[in-house]
Amino acid sequence: MAEKLSMRLQCPVPKMDFDVIQLGHGSGGLMTHRLLKSGVFEVLQNEFLREEHDGSIVDLTGKTAITTDSFVVSPVFFPGGNIGDLAINGTVNDLAMCGAKPQYLTLACILEEGFALEDYWEILLTIREAGKAAGVQIVTGDTKVVEKGKGDGIFINTTGIGLVHPQADISVSKIRAGDVVVVSGLVASHGMAILSVREGLEFETTLKSDTAPVHDMVWALLDQFGPEIRFLRDPTRGGLASTLNEAASQRKIGIQLEQNSIPMLDEVEGACELLGMDPLYVANEGIFIAIVAPGIADQTVAKLRQFPLGKHASIIGRVVNDNPGQVVLNSSIGGKRVVAMLAGEQLPRIC
Amino acid sequence: MKYLTEYRDVALVQEYVRRIHQLVTKPWSIMEICGGQTHGLVKNGILEMLPEQVTMVHGPGCPVCVTPLHLIDDAIALAYQPGIILTSFGDMLRVPGSKESLLEAKANGANIQMVYSPLDALKIAQKNPDKEVVFFAVGFETTAPANALSVIQAAALGLNNYSILTSHVLVPPAMEAILSDPETRVDGFLAAGHVCTIMGMEEYYPIAEKYRVPIVVTGFEPIDLLIGIYETLKQLEAGSYQVDNQYARVVQFGGNPQAKEIIGKVFITSDRIWRGIGEIPGSGYEVDQDFSGYDARIKFALGHREVPEHPECIAGQILKGLRKPIHCGQFGKGCTPEHPLGAPMVSSEGACAAYYHFAQMKNETING
Numbered sequence: 001m002a003e004k005l006s007m008r009l010q011c012p013v014p015k016m017d018f019d020v021i022q023l024g025h026g027s028g029g030l031m032t033h034r035l036l037k038s039g040v041f042e043v044l045q046n047e048f049l050r051e052e053h054d055g056s057i058v059d060l061t062g063k064t065a066i067t068t069d070s071f072v073v074s075p076v077f078f079p080g081g082n083i084g085d086l087a088i089n090g091t092v093n094d095l096a097m098c099g100a101k102p103q104y105l106t107l108a109c110i111l112e113e114g115f116a117l118e119d120y121w122e123i124l125l126t127i128r129e130a131g132k133a134a135g136v137q138i139v140t141g142d143t144k145v146v147e148k149g150k151g152d153g154i155f156i157n158t159t160g161i162g163l164v165h166p167q168a169d170i171s172v173s174k175i176r177a178g179d180v181v182v183v184s185g186l187v188a189s190h191g192m193a194i195l196s197v198r199e200g201l202e203f204e205t206t207l208k209s210d211t212a213p214v215h216d217m218v219w220a221l222l223d224q225f226g227p228e229i230r231f232l233r234d235p236t237r238g239g240l241a242s243t244l245n246e247a248a249s250q251r252k253i254g255i256q257l258e259q260n261s262i263p264m265l266d267e268v269e270g271a272c273e274l275l276g277m278d279p280l281y282v283a284n285e286g287i288f289i290a291i292v293a294p295g296i297a298d299q300t301v302a303k304l305r306q307f308p309l310g311k312h313a314s315i316i317g318r319v320v321n322d323n324p325g326q327v328v329l330n331s332s333i334g335g336k337r338v339v340a341m342l343a344g345e346q347l348p349r350i351c
Numbered sequence: 352m353k354y355l356t357e358y359r360d361v362a363l364v365q366e367y368v369r370r371i372h373q374l375v376t377k378p379w380s381i382m383e384i385c386g387g388q389t390h391g392l393v394k395n396g397i398l399e400m401l402p403e404q405v406t407m408v409h410g411p412g413c414p415v416c417v418t419p420l421h422l423i424d425d426a427i428a429l430a431y432q433p434g435i436i437l438t439s440f441g442d443m444l445r446v447p448g449s450k451e452s453l454l455e456a457k458a459n460g461a462n463i464q465m466v467y468s469p470l471d472a473l474k475i476a477q478k479n480p481d482k483e484v485v486f487f488a489v490g491f492e493t494t495a496p497a498n499a500l501s502v503i504q505a506a507a508l509g510l511n512n513y514s515i516l517t518s519h520v521l522v523p524p525a526m527e528a529i530l531s532d533p534e535t536r537v538d539g540f541l542a543a544g545h546v547c548t549i550m551g552m553e554e555y556y557p558i559a560e561k562y563r564v565p566i567v568v569t570g571f572e573p574i575d576l577l578i579g580i581y582e583t584l585k586q587l588e589a590g591s592y593q594v595d596n597q598y599a600r601v602v603q604f605g606g607n608p609q610a611k612e613i614i615g616k617v618f619i620t621s622d623r624i625w626r627g628i629g630e631i632p633g634s635g636y637e638v639d640q641d642f643s644g645y646d647a648r649i650k651f652a653l654g655h656r657e658v659p660e661h662p663e664c665i666a667g668q669i670l671k672g673l674r675k676p677i678h679c680g681q682f683g684k685g686c687t688p689e690h691p692l693g694a695p696m697v698s699s700e701g702a703c704a705a706y707y708h709f710a711q712m713k714n715e716t717i718n719g
Contacts, residue, residue, distance in 0.1 A: 335396020338708040343688040347441030
C-alpha cells in the first residue's frame with residue numbers, strides 16, 4: 001500500500017488514551033466530544049464546522065442537485081485509495097452526473113467498536129484531501145458507534161448538494177437513436193483492484209483503484225456542448241453493462257457496443273480472463289459514460305482527452321432502434337451477444 | 352495480450368467461418384463438452400456465425416450444473432453447523448439446492464466463504480484452528496489435481512480441521528452415457544481442452560471407435576473453437592471418426608503425468624450421480640481410504656439420499672442434447688436467471704441462460 005497520508009502530511013494520530021474505537025465514542029458524552037473535537041473537527045475544520053452545531057446554514061441560488069450515497073467496502077483500504085476517497089468522490093461524481101458542480105457535503109460515519117483509531121484518522125485525512133481536490137466542503141455530519149460484530153469496521157454516508165450547470169439538460173428521456181456512447185476512461189480498474197486484495201481471493205497485481213472526482217470534465221463538456229450532452233452516468237456497481245442496460249430499458253432503445261473500442265488496461269483484462277470475470281460488469285469509480293448527440297461525439301472525446309483523467313476517453317457504441325431495451329455487443333471477432341443485466345453479484349467461474 | 356490476441360484474429364475468424372459455411376452440406380449436431388467452451392461460443396457471438404445446419408449442443412461440462420442436488424443440500428447443511436466454515440468456488444454459490452442455494456444459506460447465517468483455490472481454503476483452515484473448514488471440491492479432471500494437492504498439503508501440515516466434500520466428475524464416462532442413449536442426437540464432440548491437458552487423449556480413442564464419432568480436443572479462444580468445429584465437420588462430412596488435437600499448444604498425448612500422479616494418490620474412481628442425468632458408473636472420484644480423515648462425507652457422517660429434482664425441470668434432457676431449453680414449459684416463465692429451477696439457468700455458460708438471453712436479442716418469444 002502507498003505511504004500513509006498521516007505520514008506524508010505529518011499529521012500524527014492525536015494522542016488519546018485509547019487506540020481503538022469504543023462504544024462510548026458514540027454515547028454523545030465526553031468520549032464522543034473528545035473524538036469529534038480532536039478528530040473530525042480538527043481534521044476537516046472550516047467555517048461551518050466551527051459552529052459545532054447539528055446542522056449548517058448554506059447559501060445556494062439556482063437549480064440545485066442533491067444526492068446521497070452510502071459506502072461499504074471490504075477491505076476498507078485498497079490499492080489506490082480507501083473508503084474515504086470513495087465517500088467523497090462517489091457523491092461528488094453522482095452530483096456531476098446531474099450536471100452539477102458539487103458544493104457541500106455531509107458526512108456520517110458508522111464505526112464498529114474496535115476499529116483502529118489510526119485507520120479512522122487515516123480515513124479522515126483522506127476525506128479532507130479528497131474534499132480539497134474536489135473543491136467541496138463538509139458542512140455537517142454524524143458519528144455513531146455499533147457493537148463489535150455489527151459493522152464492518154466503518155460505514156460512511158455522504159450527502160451532497162451542488163449547483164446545476166445553466167446549460168445542462170441531462171435526462172434518460174433525451175436519449176435518441178443515433179446518439180453516441182462515450183466512456184471517459186479505462187474500464188474495470190477499481191473492481192479488479194478491490195478484488196485483488198479481498199480476503200481469501202488475493203492475487204498479485206499492481207492494479208489500482210481509479211477513484212477520482214470527474215466533475216471538472218463534466219463541467220467542461222457542459223460549457224462547450226450544453227444540452228447536446230444527453231445523458232451522464234457513472235458506471236459504479238454493476239459496471240458498464242448494468243448502467244447501459246438501465247438506460248436502454250428506461251428509454252426503450254437499443255445500445256450497440258463495440259468490444260474493440262472499450263478502453264481497458266492489459267492487466268485488468270488479464271485478471272478478468274484469469275478469474276472468469278466479465279469486465280463489463282466490474283465496478284468503476286473514476287470514469288463516466290456520456291451519451292451525446294452524434295455531431296459532437298468526436299469533439300467530446302477530444303475535450304475529455306485534454307484532462308489527465310480523460311486521456312483514454314473513447315467512443316464505445318451507439319444508440320439504435322434495434323433490440324429496444326437491450327445492450328448488444330459486437331464482439332472483437334465480429335460476433336454479437338446480448339450484454340444482459342446480472343441476476344446478482346458477478347461470481348468468479350470454476351473453468 | 353500475448354497468446355490470446357493471436358487466437359482472436361478477426362481475419363482468421365472470418366476465414367474459418369467461410370470455410371465452415373462452404374463445407375457443410377447437411378445438418379450436424381456437435382456437442383462441446385466443456386462449460387468454458389460454451390462460454391467462449393456465447394461470449395464471442397460465435398453461435399450466430401455458424402450455418403443453420405450446424406447445431407451446437409451444450410454438453411454436461413459445466414461442473415456446477417451436474418453437481419447433484421443432494422450434495423448441494425449436504426454442503427448447505429454443513430455450513431449451518433456451528434463451528435464449520437464451508438468454502439466454495441464462486442459460481443457454485445448461486446446453484447439452487449432443494450430448498451435454497453449456498454448464497455441464500457449465507458444470507459440466512461450459514462458460514463460460507465468464496466475462494467479461488469482449495470489452497471486458499473487450506474489457509475482459512477490454518478487461520479481458524481478452532482473451526483472445521485470444508486472445501487466443496489467440485490469439478491472435472493481439471494480441478495482434481497489442485498483439490499488433491501490441498502489434501503496432501505493438509506496431511507503434510509498435520510492440519511486436522513480441513514476436509515473436502517467431493518463432487519468430482521469425469522468426462523469420458525459421461526460421453527459414453529450420452530452416446531449410449533438411443534435418443535442421442537450428437538454427431539461429433541469437441542473434447543474439453545483443459546481436461547485433456549491433465550488427462551491426455553488416450554481415453555477418447557475407444558469412444559471414437561466404438562460409437563463412430565469424431566472427437567476433436569479443442570481450446571477456448573474463438574479461433575480454437577472455430578478450428579475445432581471445422582475439423583469435426585470435416586470428419587463428419589467425410590464419414591471419418593478420428594481423435595484429433597486442435598489444442599496441441601497445450602494438450603500432450605499423455606496429459607500431465609505429475610497431475611495424474613497427485614490425483615492417483617488422493618482419489619479413487621467411483622460411481623457418480625450427475626444432476627439431471629443420473630448415476631453413471633465409474634464417472635467420478637472419491638477420496639481414497641488412506642486420506643479418509645480429509646473426506647467430509649466420512650468425517651461428518653453424511654448419508655446418501657436421493658433428492659428429487661423440480662418436476663418440471665428438463666435439465667437432464669438438455670444436458671444430453673435431447674431437447675432445447677425452449678422446449679421446457681418453465682423456460683422464461685417459472686425459470687429465469689433470477690429464479691432458476693435448474694442449474695443450466697444459473698451461470699452464463701448454462702445452456703438455458705444462454706438461450707434466454709439470445710432469444711431476447713432475436714426478439715423471439717422465449718416461450719418457443
